[in-house]
Amino acid sequence: MAGEIKLLDFFLDHLKEILYPEEWIDLDLELSKSQILAMLIVDRHGEVIMSEIADYLNIPLSTATGIINRLVNKGYLLRERNESDRRIVSIQLTEAGQALVAGIKVTINEYVERIDRLLTEEEREMLMRVFIKVIEALNREKEPDIKQPETSVKKIEIE
Amino acid sequence: MAGEIKLLDFFLDHLKEILYPEEWIDLDLELSKSQILAMLIVDRHGEVIMSEIADYLNIPLSTATGIINRLVNKGYLLRERNESDRRIVSIQLTEAGQALVAGIKVTINEYVERIDRLLTEEEREMLMRVFIKVIEALNREKEPDIKQPETSVKKIEIE
DNA sequence: TAAAATACTTCCTTGCTCGAACTATTGGGT
DNA sequence: ACCCAATAGTTCGAGCAAGGAAGTATTTTA
Structure with missing residues (x-):
């Protein structure tokens, strides 16, 4: 309960940063x-x-x-x-x-x-894991149909 | 090194999601x-x-x-x-x-x-900590002057 | 009391977004 | 072969947002 309240406050406080990441x-x-x-x-x-x-x-x-x-x-x-x-x-x-x-x-x-x-190595891994988890979950709710999510990390060659 | 490459790939892969969080x-x-x-x-x-x-x-x-x-x-x-x-x-x-x-x-x-x-309790805490760490660091680099960052979580009463 | 600063608004241009309507081209069915 | 539907895009019009430049009050200050 306390955790949830904190997360909501957190979102409201940082809504600007969250909504305008390009900044x-x-x-x-x-x-x-x-x-x-x-x-x-x-x-x-x-x-x-x-x-x-x-x-x-x-x-x-x-x-x-x-x-x-x-x-x-x-x-x-x-x-x-x-x-x-x-x-x-x-x-x-x-x-x-x-x-x-x-x-x-x-x-x-x-x-x-x-x-x-x-970031520590642990934080880096958790960050990616959490991000993917959230994205997948929200996508799944949006369109609970059709094809595989296919949202895991794909490797792309850089340079 | 491997960690960095993975994080870059990750960002490039999810740039759309990152740049358009409103979606x-x-x-x-x-x-x-x-x-x-x-x-x-x-x-x-x-x-x-x-x-x-x-x-x-x-x-x-x-x-x-x-x-x-x-x-x-x-x-x-x-x-x-x-x-x-x-x-x-x-x-x-x-x-x-x-x-x-x-x-x-x-x-x-x-x-x-x-x-x-x-999220697990651990993930929730780490997510907020990492988010604040990143925001503060980027803000600090943008304007390395003036007032206190003051970016820690503020409590706001809801309802 | 004149000049500067403050608090906004107006105007203009560029860009994004979307739906609706339209054009062109291709593919299918008979 | 011919017509119709599907496909691939573009055009158009309207709303929203961003931001610079210029303009309008109003207040402060020197």
């Missing part, structure tokens, strides 16, 4: 949150189609179109129609885009290391 | 993130002036004006000029606003309890 981390002054996510997705998958981006970001295609448009206009992404199926639009990084993503990753890594240094 | 929690369909925060601030302080809201939310006054305007238009807040210093505008909850905040708190509490149930 912990000045990720990049050039791009917005959504734009950074989109760039990282394109980077990770090499070449992506609009629907995939919308899927990964969990946003409607109409929103994705806007985000990608701005990145194309800034010269970070390339948009081109697929010739074998002309409904499909595929997205790639330009060279400027690749350079930008590299910089973003460095920045993220710096922050991660900064946090990492604050 | 974990369908806080309220009626209000936006900023609007909810503004309502909670007014609720907690009883009567607040615009500058205080801007301060707490860490946004410029021009942004605060817009957020409060929409809440006033929806009938949740009351805006009135201070008679002793007519530059000042103070904000209060209307009855509808009080009812809404009560509902928001119930919703938050439900989510907090849902998370709480997933």
Whole structure:
């Protein structure tokens, strides 16, 4: 009981920090949150189609179109129609885009290391475990159907 | 080393969840993130002036004006000029606003309890400790000056 | 009493978000 | 072959948010 009250107080006290995590981390002054996510997705998958981006970001295609448009206009992404199926639009990084993503990753890594240094090995493990537990539980409640959660940590090669 | 790589992967994998925490929690369909925060601030302080809201939310006054305007238009807040210093505008909850905040708190509490149930006492304590440690460290780096951090858990009476 | 500081608001631009409507292309069924 | 449905996107319109710049009162101070 006492534990629960404390956790609620804690959430209310830190709601601002929780709701605006991008302010912990000045990720990049050039791009917005959504734009950074989109760039990282394109980077990770090499070449992506609009629907995939919308899927990964969990946003409607109409929103994705806007985000990608701005990145194309800034010269970070390339948009081109697929010739074998002309409904499909595929997205790639330009060279400027690749350079930008590299910089973003460095920045993220710096922050991660900064946090990492604050934690004991035990805390680090528990943090990840708890985070995954919470995310999985909340996802499970949202859509108690369809496919496997598949929310465990995936290994991604960095550099 | 292995720990750090894992933590970086972890962050990259869950960047969407981290950057859009409002999607974990369908806080309220009626209000936006900023609007909810503004309502909670007014609720907690009883009567607040615009500058205080801007301060707490860490946004410029021009942004605060817009957020409060929409809440006033929806009938949740009351805006009135201070008679002793007519530059000042103070904000209060209307009855509808009080009812809404009560509902928001119930919703938050439900989510907090849902998370709480997933955690052991040890995890709960560590989670709060780590969270505060990280927030304090990042704040300290941002502004290595001025006043005390004052980021420890404050107790707030609920209901 | 004039000038500076304070407390806001207004205006403008950019971005995100979403639904609805629309275009283009492809695939299936008969 | 032809029509219809499904698929893949874009466009449009409206609301919300962010923030800088400029403007309006009002109060303080020098």
